[in-house]
Amino acid sequence: MPGTSAIDHRAMDHLMRWFDMHQRRMPWRGESDPYRIWISEVMLQQTQVATVVPYYQKWMRRFPTIHSLAESNTESVMELWQGLGYYSRAGNLLLGARYICDQHQGHFPQTRQEALRIPGVGEYIAGAVLSIAFNYPEPAVDGNVIRVLSRLRAISESSPSRIRRAVADIVGLSYWEFEPRWVNQAWMELGALQCIPHPACTPCPFATVCMAFSTGKVAEYPLGKKKKTLPLKRGIIYIVRRDNRILMVKRPAAGLLANLWELPNVFDDDQDPSSFLERHNLTPLSVSYGTVRHAYSHFKLTCEVRAAELSGPWQSDRWVDHRWMSNTMLAAVGKPKLHIMALRKSGF
Ligand code: SF4
Numbered sequence: 001m002p003g004t005s006a007i008d009h010r011a012m013d014h015l016m017r018w019f020d021m022h023q024r025r026m027p028w029r030g031e032s033d034p035y036r037i038w039i040s041e042v043m044l045q046q047t048q049v050a051t052v053v054p055y056y057q058k059w060m061r062r063f064p065t066i067h068s069l070a071e072s073n074t075e076s077v078m079e080l081w082q083g084l085g086y087y088s089r090a091g092n093l094l095l096g097a098r099y100i101c102d103q104h105q106g107h108f109p110q111t112r113q114e115a116l117r118i119p120g121v122g123e124y125i126a127g128a129v130l131s132i133a134f135n136y137p138e139p140a141v142d143g144n145v146i147r148v149l150s151r152l153r154a155i156s157e158s159s160p161s162r163i164r165r166a167v168a169d170i171v172g173l174s175y176w177e178f179e180p181r182w183v184n185q186a187w188m189e190l191g192a193l194q195c196i197p198h199p200a201c202t203p204c205p206f207a208t209v210c211m212a213f214s215t216g217k218v219a220e221y222p223l224g225k226k227k228k229t230l231p232l233k234r235g236i237i238y239i240v241r242r243d244n245r246i247l248m249v250k251r252p253a254a255g256l257l258a259n260l261w262e263l264p265n266v267f268d269d270d271q272d273p274s275s276f277l278e279r280h281n282l283t284p285l286s287v288s289y290g291t292v293r294h295a296y297s298h299f300k301l302t303c304e305v306r307a308a309e310l311s312g313p314w315q316s317d318r319w320v321d322h323r324w325m326s327n328t329m330l331a332a333v334g335k336p337k338l339h340i341m342a343l344r345k346s347g348f
Contacts, residue, residue, distance in 0.1 A: 078334025092120025144191025158224035
């Protein structure tokens with residue numbers, strides 16, 4: 001049946017057996033500490049499991065409890081997060097930990113309504129923590145779960161919010177006597193491993209009941225998804241050395257890549273790119289270290305990495321601070337991925 005009726009018990013039994021056989025081992029699998037689940041789920045947003053594992057392990061060594069995180073500071077959090085991308089997640093974890101310690105004595109709240117008040121916690125994270133930590137029947141609907149269920153039930157909605165609601169309704173009816181914590185993880189794992197964008201459907205536990213598969217329309221679901229063509233921005237990143245140090249500048253406390261340290265840079269859509277060098281007392285040298293590229297969620301960047309020197313004092317109203325950093329200092333601050341690549345290119 002299309003729509004949001006329950007998944008029948010036999011089909012769920014197949015899913016849970018499939019999950020028992022195929023689930024991946026992860027350091028947080030089987031965890032019931034809400035703090036650890038919260039951290040792992042935030043790290044996993046937009047990021048592959050293999051990338052997250054070493055970050056998670058390092059994080060837990062440094063911040064083993066929510067109180068140790070709440071007592072930390074932005075610099076330390078960004079340092080641990082550097083290279084993981086989507087840096088606002090790290091800032092929100094710090095704010096969230098402080099909020100939970102202030103408002104809930106360090107205990108992750110146990111209702112969706114209260115969980116949604118934590119900075120950075122949306123419907124997915126709330127559902128994931130409440131179900132996995134406390135075993136509450138709270139759907140956790142991420143992109144993988146949406147893909148599976150919109151295919152399985154041929155969900156005909158085309159607006160993303162309606163698809164998400166319809167999927168959450170079906171997940172909410174899929175628990176039967178199975179534990180919600182494992183059912184939610186089974187749906188996610190099926191989307192990550194089996195019901196991938198171009199799946200081979202025959203080994204799927206739902207192959208005999210999947211509406212999209214039976215009608216040959218797997219590629220059409222979820223409906224309404226458009227292929228995003230990301231706009232391309234170009235720019236120049238400058239390597240400015242002095243003795244054995246390099247000039248690093250600090251981004252403002254709000255906005256994209258907040259509080260991170262980066263190399264001086266200019267983009268073709270900056271307010272006045274032609275006067276950038278003059279305004280910052282920079283003189284380009286003839287050395288080029290090549291090109292670095294990175295894709296953010298809304299645009300792609302391609303930057304040439306060039307050497308420059310200062311012809312006067314550093315001055316800028318775009319960055320909030322600057323420092324001449326040694327290798328040791330550089331290793332201890334959070335930096336955007338693109339700039340880590342640029343530093344490597346320069347050999348610093
Ligand atoms: S049968 Fe194919 S499309 Fe349907 S849920 Fe399984 S993998 Fe996805």
